[in-house]
Amino acid sequence: MRAIVSVFGKDQVGIIAAICALLSEKNVNVMDLSQTLLQDYFTMIMLVDVSCANVPFSQLKQELTEAGAARDLDIRIQREDIFDAMHRI
Amino acid sequence: MLNNSDILSTIHMIDQEHLDIRTITMGVSLLDCCDPDPKAACRKIYDKITTSAQNLVKTGEDIEAEFGIPVVNKRISVTPIALVAGASQGADCVPFAKAMDAAAKEVGVNFIGGFSALVQKGFTDGDRRLIAAIPEALAETELVCSSVNVGSTKAGINMDAVRLMGETVKAAAERTKDRGGFACAKLVVFCNAVEDNPFMAGAFHGVGEAERVINVGVSGPGVVHYALQKVKGQPFDVVAETVKKTAFRVTRMGQLVAREASARLQVPFGIVDLSLAPTPEVGDSVARILEEMGLEVCGTHGTTAALALLNDAVKKGGVMASSSVGGLSGAFIPVSEDEGMIAAARSGVLGLDKLEAMTCVCSVGLDMIAVPGDTPASTISAIIADEAAIGMINQKTTAVRIIPAPGKRVGDTVEFGGLLGSAPVMPVHPESAEAFIARGGRIPAPMHSLRN
Structure with a gap:
């Protein structure tokens, strides 16, 4: 199952490193990643594969949210299907 | 990979523009709960609803978590109760509403619809008993919603039912006067009611529907x-x-x-x-x-x-x-x-x-x-x-x-x-x-x- 991780917040050192470390620890593979910076505002979108994750989706979601909160970032993970449904025919 | 602006637009819709799934409504047929003994019928109704919908709320919450889209309400709609209560001759219909309410609370849904009667062409005995029970039923339950269909393009308008519903709306308001007439917010009078509507207060599970259905x-x-x-x-x-x-x-x-x-x-x-x-x-x-x-x-x-x-x-x-x-x-x-x-x-x-x-x-x-x-x-x-x-x-x-x-x-x-x-x-x-x-x-x- 593939999912989209999106990260929004104020730019700071080590955002990508921290999130990738967390994902790697959960055995979640990062398949694609794009990042932009608008003034000081950081936006990152990652396509990840969670089919081999070693924790349930709900726990992964919670840990990402907590990791985001610790850095004042808004991090969410959503199944890719929802974006496909809305934007692909 | 998906276009970034598409992904961001979806997230913006959910975050800023109040996009949500308003309701997942499970329709449940109660036709097999008919019983000459009203107590037995109410017991069957409670059992059928609680068994059919036991995982509804959890499923809604799981979907919300995985897709990141709010699922605001989980609801149940049932067969118009006048049809079920019709089999219990002479019975008061208020206990049927209470059985629905208890079942809805047990499974944790936000509302249950179907305390309803379809009288566009005329009344059965069960229809009359149900309508008579509406004010008390809505005042004494929390989650039960009621609807009455008084007309259709095929049948015309039952003006006796129209008169009766005006009086019923007034009585329902009076019964809940301490809450601004709240019971009336749970009561809809329809013409051409649809059988698969997932929205309250007018949802009911039509007789042409399957045993159970997700709308x-x-x-x-x-x-x-x-x-x-x-x-x-x-x-x-x-x-x-x-x-x-x-x-x-x-x-x-x-x-x-x-x-x-x-x-x-x-x-x-x-x-x-x-x-x-x-x-x-x-x-x-x-x-x-x-x-x-x-x-x-x-x-x-x-x-x-x-x-x-x-x-x-x-x-x-x-x-x-x-x-x-x-x-x-x-x-x-x-x-x-x-x-x-x-x-x-x-x-x-x-x-x-x-x-x-x-x-x-x-x-x-x-x-x-x-x-x-x-x-x-x-x-x-x-x-x-x-x-x-x-x-x-x-x-x-x-x-x-x-x-x-x-x-x-x-x-x-x-x-x-x-x-x-x-x-x-x-x-x-x-x-x-x-x-x-x-x-x-x-x-x-x-x-x-x-x-x-």
């Missing part, structure tokens, strides 16, 4: 409003296209969730109902969409045309996005549940007569309208008759959910809280319709009902 209602007035802000001043062709495209996206999301819920619960998928259902929150209003089209205040001249375009474009966008669109699909105009409608009603621009005109072109009818507490039952019946006539002639669903707020006058406000919002008390015509309603009998079905 999903999606919403998104905020998303449409936001999309229209980007096409300011452009011709209506552009407006219609914009609404269609937005409705398409929203419905696709609903279809995905419906399929997912259906697979997880192992209950067949029924329909997606794409209805622009407002909430009292700012940015989630149908009235503001109409104003965005160029009206100073919702309710002024041009409102009916704006709503007609909106309702039709929503359907067109939705139809291609789902394998099965049903329910009421269109735009709702519940006054108390729509921040823009509340403001328009309070300013005096939006009145009952304009709302009635709007119901000719929107998906339902006069919805969540508070009127003075001293409004006679016959006037409420007459309002119901007018709405039913619009539905009957135009072959569409119309409904009346009206609250004669006890002790309140024009200009007062009734607070219901939550999604039901707050309703400014609106004036009704003081001239009597007493003699009109006292006639009873039936308004015959229109010529175009004879299509065979």
Whole structure:
């Protein structure tokens, strides 16, 4: 199952490193990643594969949210299907 | 990979534009719960609902977590109880409502609909008992919603039922006068009621439906409003296209969730109902969409045309996005549940007569309208008759959910809280319709009902 991780917040050192470390620890593979910076505002979108994750989706979601909160970032993970449904025919 | 701007637009819709799945509603047939002994029937109803829907709330929450899309309500609709209670000869129907309420609380859903009767052509004994029980049933339960179908294009309008429902609405308000007549917010009087509507208070599980079914209602007035802000001043062709495209996206999301819920619960998928259902929150209003089209205040001249375009474009966008669109699909105009409608009603621009005109072109009818507490039952019946006539002639669903707020006058406000919002008390015509309603009998079905 593939999912989209999106990260929004104020730019700071080590955002990508921290999130990738967390994902790697959960055995979640990062398949694609794009990042932009608008003034000081950081936006990152990652396509990840969670089919081999070693924790349930709900726990992964919670840990990402907590990791985001610790850095004042808004991090969410959503199944890719929802974006496909809305934007692909 | 998906386009980043697509991903961001979806997230923006959810975060800023109040996009949500308004409801996952499980329809459950209770036809096999009929029993000559009312206690046995109530026990069967409780057991069937709690077994059928035991995983409904958890499934809704799981889907919400995985897809990151709010699933606001989980609900149940059941077979019209008049059909089930009809088998228990002479029984009081209030215990049936209590059994529904207890079952709904046990499984944790937000509402349960189907304390209903279909009397468009005439009453059975069960129908009469059910309608008599409505005021007490709604006052003594929390989650039960009730609806009565008093007319249809095929059958005409049962004016005895119209008279009875005016009195029932008044009695329901009186029974809950300490709560602003709250029971009336859970009572809908229909013409051409649909059997697969997932929205409350009018949801019930029609007799032509399967044993169990999953229907999903999606919403998104905020998303449409936001999309229209980007096409300011452009011709209506552009407006219609914009609404269609937005409705398409929203419905696709609903279809995905419906399929997912259906697979997880192992209950067949029924329909997606794409209805622009407002909430009292700012940015989630149908009235503001109409104003965005160029009206100073919702309710002024041009409102009916704006709503007609909106309702039709929503359907067109939705139809291609789902394998099965049903329910009421269109735009709702519940006054108390729509921040823009509340403001328009309070300013005096939006009145009952304009709302009635709007119901000719929107998906339902006069919805969540508070009127003075001293409004006679016959006037409420007459309002119901007018709405039913619009539905009957135009072959569409119309409904009346009206609250004669006890002790309140024009200009007062009734607070219901939550999604039901707050309703400014609106004036009704003081001239009597007493003699009109006292006639009873039936308004015959229109010529175009004879299509065979």
